Amino acid sequence: MNPVATSPLNTLRIDPARETERIATRIAEIVFGQFKRKGAVIGVSGGIDSSVVAFLCARALGKERVLVLFTPESDSSPDSLRLGRMVADSLGAASALEDISGILRAAGCYERRDIAIRLVVPEYGEGYKSKIVLPNLTDAREYAIFSVVVQSPNGQIKKVRLTAKAYLGILAATNFKQRTRKMMEYHHADQLQYAVAGTPNRLEYDLGFFVKNGDGAADFKPIAHLYKSQVYQLAEFLGVPDEIRRRIPTTDTYSLEQSQEEFYFSLPLEKMDFCLYGKNNGLSAADMAERAGLTKEQVEHVYKMIESTRRATLYLRSNPILINTTGEVG
């Protein structure tokens, strides 16, 4: 059967019960069998991916062998902690709260970010909020260029194209957040002799939507093979609370609310999900266009964007490379 002869949802349809069992079996093999660890730490943001991973780990290892960790900071939405607690409560699992704002302030995260923003918005300062965004992009005649959106204390919004220096400065500063979160996850894992679960889905893993040695670091990544829409199917099967399943995916990294589409994909997530599936399964742009609700040219552009993003993010996925492998441990 031609895989595109069905709707995008049907094309990506999985058997959630079977997939859950398969993943849970592997998690137990990896954590107990391979790593000899006693459980798993999951940093839960109240988003769909980390919630599903927490539910999977509880099913695989037992709820008493799971620690749900919350790591809010000054720019986090209060919803993240509230929904994170909802996950721990639903599971009946232990949880811990680590407010990382103090660490971030000490590292200069906020100050360095603000200095970078002031390169293009000189008035940016106390009381301002910000986020960085990409244009909604399916047009091959445009580039996906980042802009910063700032909101002044009196509510005025301004959008300014970033320079390379400002963009890299903001990125390097905000990456402290994901790396600090991971540091806290490993702190708790060390105390409990647990492993750390990573939470990327296939879109994020494939396209490098993570911070190296930040949210990209983990001992195992149980949903990295699943497209975003498949994660939602597992969420429904696992009984992840409805409010979490309905929440718009967000990076929860910037003081102004920022969707993942604005930050990274610049294409609606469900379309990106389907296009990545099409690309990975050798489906032509013409076949994909109608089903994805895009033109053939747009799909061709997205396919090229996927290739180019994979090349650009190879470094993020790469483990440290040895000049010679060592015979004893690889």
Added chain:
Amino acid sequence: MPNLQDELRSYIVENYLFGQDDGFRNGDSFWELGLMDSTGVLELISYVEEKYAISLESSEIIPANLDSIEKLARFVSRKIEDSSAGPEIAPAMDTPGASQ
């Protein structure tokens, strides 16, 4: 004075090809070759804006203007001419918003 294309080529080869320009032609597409990602485009914009004292409008940041050394040289040359001619002079190509 060095030719504009040669000058831009030196910058591209040095910064995006790490000095290795084997077989790289001035008409080759940066995008097709995977030479630069979106950060690379931002770097290129910053470079030409500073080096040639020009200012790029968002509507001008498109592959038609920036995606090869030949296109880039044509575009930068036109921008330099426009800026020295003053704001009343309309842009030579279909670049809405190029003058202000």
